[in-house]
Amino acid sequence: MLLRLLPHHSSMKLLFCFLFSISWFLSPAQVTGIALNINQNMGYVYLKGAFKAKALNEYDLNYHLADSISVNLKRRNIKNQVFDTFDFEKLQDFSRHTSNKMVSYAEDFCVKNNLDRLILVIKKDAYTISDPMQMFFGFDHDYGIASLSMYDQRAMLFYNLYVVCFTKGKNKFEKILNPSYKSHLFSSVLFDKEKLTLINDEVEPYFKNLFDLKIKETLDKIQ
Numbered sequence: 001m002l003l004r005l006l007p008h009h010s011s012m013k014l015l016f017c018f019l020f021s022i023s024w025f026l027s028p029a030q031v032t033g034i035a036l037n038i039n040q041n042m043g044y045v046y047l048k049g050a051f052k053a054k055a056l057n058e059y060d061l062n063y064h065l066a067d068s069i070s071v072n073l074k075r076r077n078i079k080n081q082v083f084d085t086f087d088f089e090k091l092q093d094f095s096r097h098t099s100n101k102m103v104s105y106a107e108d109f110c111v112k113n114n115l116d117r118l119i120l121v122i123k124k125d126a127y128t129i130s131d132p133m134q135m136f137f138g139f140d141h142d143y144g145i146a147s148l149s150m151y152d153q154r155a156m157l158f159y160n161l162y163v164v165c166f167t168k169g170k171n172k173f174e175k176i177l178n179p180s181y182k183s184h185l186f187s188s189v190l191f192d193k194e195k196l197t198l199i200n201d202e203v204e205p206y207f208k209n210l211f212d213l214k215i216k217e218t219l220d221k222i223q
Contacts, residue, residue, distance in 0.1 A: 030078075030079065030116040031079045031080065031081060031114060031115050031116065032073055032078050032079065032080040032081075032115065032116065032117050032118070032119060033080070033081055033082075033083050033086075033109070033110070033113060033115040033117070033118045033119070034066060034069050034070060034073075034080055034081065034082045034083065034118075034119045034121075035082070035083045035084070035086035035088075035118065035119075035120050035121070036065065036066055036082075036120075036121040037086075037088040037121070037122060037123055038065070038121055038122075038123045038142040038143070038161050039140060039141050039142050040064050040065050040066050041060045041061070041063070041064060041141065042060070042061045042062075042063035042064075042065070042141065042143060042144045042145070042208070042211070043058055043059065043060055043061060043139065043140060043141025043143075043144035043145070044057075044058065044059055044061055044144055044145045044146075044147075044197075044198055044204075045057070045058045045139050045141060045144060045145070045146045045147075046058070046146075046147055046149070046191060046196040046197075047146055047147065047148050047149065048148075048149045049148075049149075052135075053135060053148065055138075055139055056149075056196055057195075057196035057197065058139060058140050058141060059197075060141075061144060061145070061204060061208070063208050063211075065121060065143065065215075066082050068211075068212055068215050069119060069121075069215060069219065070082065072212075072215055072216050072219050073119075073219060076219070076220075080119075081113075083113070086109060086118075086120070087105070088122065090102060090105040091105075091120075091122065093126070094122055094162070094164075094173075095122075095124055095125065095126045095162070096126055098172075098173055102173070103171050103172065103173070106118060106120075106166045106173070107166075107168060107169075107171070110166070110168040111168070115168065116167065116168050117165060117166060117167040117168060117222070118165070118166040119163065119164070119165060119219075119222075120162075120163070120164040120165075120166065120173075121161055121162070121163055121164075122161060122162045122164055123142055123160065123161055124137075124160050124161055124162060124179045125137070132181070133158075133160055133179045133180075133181070136158045136160045136181065137160060139160075142159070142160050142161050143158060143159035143160060143161060143211070144157075144158065144207075145157060145158075145198070145203060145204065145207045146158055146181075147190050147191055147198075152189045152190065152191075153185055153186045153187070153188065153189060153190060154183055154184070154185050154186070154190075155183065155184060155186070155190055155203055155207070156181050156182065156183045156184075157181060157182050157183075157184075157207045157210055157211055158180075158181040159177075159179060159180060159181070159211070159214075160179050161177075161179060162175055162177065162178060162179065163175070163176050163177035163215075163218050164176065165221075165222055176218050176219075176221045176222070177214070177215075177218040182210070184206065184207075186200055186202055186203060186206075187202075188200055190203055
């Protein structure tokens with residue numbers, strides 16, 4: 001009755017809006033799965049030496065990567081769920097190559113769990129001789145803040161991991177974040193030389209904000 005009272009173009013527009021809203025309501029919700037095979041806690045590492053630096057102290061900081069990824073996806077209205085059932089053993093040698101078996105496993109995981117995509121955080125565990133990231137291998141933490149004993153006022157953000165996006169039906173893994181590090185010079189001493197702990201109140205929030213921004217920029221690459 002309402003459509004008869006409206007001009008033709010208005011009735012068609014109203015009908016289109018109604019059908020669109022119904023189709024959106026009836027379509028299955030899109031969900032992104034999150035899986036990690038790293039230590040999810042950001043850490044602080046005090047290092048002695050340079051090329052083959054040794055960790056003399058290491059402890060957790062209050063920052064969890066799974067939480068950061070989830071929050072950033074929610075900001076974009078992307079529903080997400082963290083999984084601890086993804087078998088990363090199926091992705092052995094990922095940093096060197098991918099295979100059809102790896103793709104098939106990820107595709108099956110998406111189908112079985114009603115996911116449209118996966119965000120995978122994969123630990124880097126293969127290095128070339130000249131790879132500077134091997135300096136950060138062997139710690140309890142796979143990402144965080146590192147300071148060297150020889151530099152009183154300089155520290156580094158490091159992340160020894162890949163962030164990878166797998167979209168159901170695309171049959172490929174897309175690396176959207178590669179392992180890296182970034183240093184910063186502060187205006188005063190960073191650490192207690194006896195307890196080997198951070199004492200500069202600027203360091204932790206500076207690098208947490210920097211890393212959180214990096215995660216946001218990384219997830220913004222997802223279409």
